[in-house]
Amino acid sequence: MVTIRDVAKESGFSSTTVSIVLNDAPLARYIPVVTKKRIERAAEKLGYRPNQFARSLRSKRSHTVGVMVFDMTDPYCTLVLRGIENTLYQASYLPILTDVHNERSRFERYLEMLLDRRIEGLIVLANWLFLDINLLADLEKSSIPTTLIGCELKGDSMSSVIVDNEVGGYAALEHLHSLGHRKIAFIRGPKTLADSSPRWRGIRKCTKERGLDIDNQLVVDLPDSRDPLSSFEAGQKLTEEFIKQKREFTALLAFDDMTAFGAIRALDKHGWRVPERCSVTGFDDVAASALCTPPLTTIRQPMEAMGAGAVGIVLEGINSVLEKREVAAQHRKVAPQLVVRDSTRKAG
Amino acid sequence: MVTIRDVAKESGFSSTTVSIVLNDAPLARYIPVVTKKRIERAAEKLGYRPNQFARSLRSKRSHTVGVMVFDMTDPYCTLVLRGIENTLYQASYLPILTDVHNERSRFERYLEMLLDRRIEGLIVLANWLFLDINLLADLEKSSIPTTLIGCELKGDSMSSVIVDNEVGGYAALEHLHSLGHRKIAFIRGPKTLADSSPRWRGIRKCTKERGLDIDNQLVVDLPDSRDPLSSFEAGQKLTEEFIKQKREFTALLAFDDMTAFGAIRALDKHGWRVPERCSVTGFDDVAASALCTPPLTTIRQPMEAMGAGAVGIVLEGINSVLEKREVAAQHRKVAPQLVVRDSTRKAG
DNA sequence: GATCTCATGTAAATCGTTTTTTTAACTTGC
DNA sequence: GCAAGTTAAAAAAACGATTTACATGAGATC
Structure with a gap:
């Protein structure tokens, strides 16, 4: 390894000067151009790379x-x-x-x-x-x-x-409502997740403004789980329960894209075509949302x-x-x- | 910040001894347990954490x-x-x-x-x-x-x-063949991608062993592109061309999962249900493959x-x-x- | 002519470790 | 009684930079 001292020797100056020049430190303004050039050339020639440990140790x-x-x-x-x-x-x-x-x-x-x-x-x-x-x-x-x-x-x-989860929740429901959906199922986020409640708040805001009724039978929560994949499975299971209980709905608003994927799986399994029989929205816009068929309508986080x-x-x-x-x-x-x-x- | 010298002072020994004890260096075997204990306690008490820069500088x-x-x-x-x-x-x-x-x-x-x-x-x-x-x-x-x-x-x-791309390519085709598919479309990888040719080699190996004919009209290549998303778009476009050209096939073997997603999109658009009308396989098993509906049969890379x-x-x-x-x-x-x-x- | 500032540089201290070398006392074994 | 270890600890030399303080001469200022 070539050190600053090697550069000093090669260029004929002290390592102090080399350091000052190479870092363009304040004092460098007193150093004539020819000196700088000579030092830079020496550093170049030797392929000098400052040791980051030494540098960090000193400069913190x-x-x-x-x-x-x-x-x-x-x-x-x-x-x-x-x-x-x-x-x-x-x-x-x-x-x-x-x-x-x-x-x-x-x-x-x-x-x-x-x-x-x-x-x-x-x-x-x-x-x-x-x-x-x-x-x-x-x-x-x-x-x-x-x-x-x-x-x-x-x-x-x-x-x-x-x-802004509230704005997002609002936008999702507004979209479904303006498409004419009135019977909508909701899969909310896990209670302990910080995102869940503001999203729901946005949804409630929209129902109030638009005079939309929410059927409490059509509202469920994802369980708490450390595994993000769990929302897929839970989305599937919860949707399936809606269907088995013969609940009627024409759209489903899922907490996030994963949940939506699970819901779509369940709907498909029971012959509910998406979007013909039931519309589905997600939240996040993860990569898969644009890739799957049908591609998912969702609220994108930037x-x-x-x-x-x-x-x-x-x-x-x-x-x-x-x-x-x-x-x-x-x-x-x-x-x-x-x-x-x-x-x-x-x-x- | 508390340094090794602080620990030395606190414990009443030199920083050398502290270093030796705390690193359990070879020389530590000569150091009596009481000394070690005292040093460790001092380090603990002060909340000493060695400076990694200094350590790295010295130990390289x-x-x-x-x-x-x-x-x-x-x-x-x-x-x-x-x-x-x-x-x-x-x-x-x-x-x-x-x-x-x-x-x-x-x-x-x-x-x-x-x-x-x-x-x-x-x-x-x-x-x-x-x-x-x-x-x-x-x-x-x-x-x-x-x-x-x-x-x-x-x-x-x-x-x-x-x-092992060859084994993977072989397995994909073998799967389709054993399901009874004989008219199979292939979307191969980009020519400049290293994976492409061994995967194809595995496919050819399978056709030979099983006496399967490949229709050259049903074989296309993904274009070269730096963007992995491009294989989705290309998969879609190439599949659409197959359909427009009225090619007949009951299965499509895609280079990777992305390509398969694109293909499925195109098939769906033209009313070819997957898997009823056309089976599709991918390669990789990315996360989305298990999430989309229908979930993708694929060759998993571990x-x-x-x-x-x-x-x-x-x-x-x-x-x-x-x-x-x-x-x-x-x-x-x-x-x-x-x-x-x-x-x-x-x-x- | 004394004092200042500027220009050009270097010597030496410092950052916080690890490691090598020394010192010194205390055991052994012969 | 003494060479050869062993045990215990410290002093000093790295590691490779940055930075502070100092040295020197030249020109400017008063």
Whole structure:
């Protein structure tokens, strides 16, 4: 390995000067161009690459941010991660990826490992979160800029980026209603999931505004489960029960895309064609939604933008810390978007 | 931050002794238990955490491996990443995740960044690879243990883990044939993709063994494209052309699941019910395959195991390097598995 | 002519570990 | 009584950068 001293020797200057030139430090303005050129040429010639450990040890910077996902296999993650990666790349930061598997012990272990690596910022992707929220509160102590995606923790130290669930729930029902559907089945989210209640609130808002009645017999909740795949199975089972109980409905509003996929499976099994006999809507717009047949009408979360936004907040935070400014937590709520595909159509 | 010197002061011993005790270094065997206890208690009390930069600088180890993905949005990645993460976790390594977006410049930049971080190993997920293979050959120089997933580079320095495409292609066709299908349409992979030709070879092997005729009019290739989503669109378009040309077939063997989804969309659009009128098979078993309706019969790549296997090889390599043993590249070819779901059924 | 500022550079301290080398006392075995 | 280990601990030398403080001469200012 070639060190800064090798470059110093090769160029004929001291390692101090080499460091100053190569980093374009403030003092570099006193250094004549010819000197700079000579040093740069020497570094080039030797293929010098600064040792990041030494650099970090001295400067206390790692140029690294931690990314903590609660369940990588949730298809929701993919695009968010892409957004995170892309924005970090442009800022020359690298992400350390950890997957908590929704387990407390893993969360704690990974958090320690990340702090040991002196990550400068942290992004937590907590969309499908079934852990004690206190776990996250612990993060507040760490004093490194942190942004939560998909779950909000009111408070002054941790930022968050979430989708406007209420607007999304409203839009989903509005879509079905304006297609003429009046008998609608609902599969709500698990009670302990933060997204569930605002989505339902949006739905209720829409029923009130439009004077739509909801049949309580047509409303069920997904069970609590750490496994995001469970919402597929539960969606299927719950829909099947609706059918077996001979409930009448022309549309089904599912908590998320996974649930919708499960519902469609159940409907198909019992000969209810989608969308002819029953329209179905989802929420999220995961990759599969555009791929399956019929493609799913759903409420899209702007996942890539959310990832990018989270990184933006964290980078701002890092800069604030560097310049010893105060950092105030930001709470962004981004608008979802109705994506009309073929799983919904006019009633009747 | 509390340093080793603080622990030394607190415990009343020198920092040398503290280091030896806390790392359980060879010399620790000369240190009496009471001393150890006292030092450990002091460390505990102060909440001492060694500075990883200093440690790495001295020991030249980073406990980090690089993960380079060619396109994160390819749903193929998810489970492989899970396998990688999980295995690294058990070995107390952390992954730095990079996404090359199938772009040469990004590849080069990221590679430099990773080498600067002194990653101890590298895993390249190159399943959908449209870059000059020479790019990968450059890696050989870096002398850090590297494993390719999804693409093989014969040679002595880089390991690989790939699926046995030939066996997979064979199994897919064998399945359709044994269901009685004789008129089968084929959508092959892009010519420049490494997987394409062995899969086709497996198919040809099966036709020969079973005396099945292939109608060349029913064989088409996916176009070259960097975007994995393109195989959905191409699958749709090519299938539509088959139909418009009034070709007769009772089954369609698609290059991968994405292609199969596209094909199903086209078939559905023209009123060909799957599987009643036409059976369809895919390859990979991405998450969506089990979720869509009808669920897709496909050839599963054991993605999680492949990720785990790649990490295993890399860790072996790291240990070999540490002990100055010679490292020989390993080339593992893992068996795929036929997963029968509802997109295929008996002909006729 | 004394004092300042600027321009150009270097020596030395520092970051927080790990590792090698020393020191020194205490056992053995002969 | 002494060479050869063993036990216990510390001093000092890395690791490879960055940064602070200092040195020197030249020109400007008062």
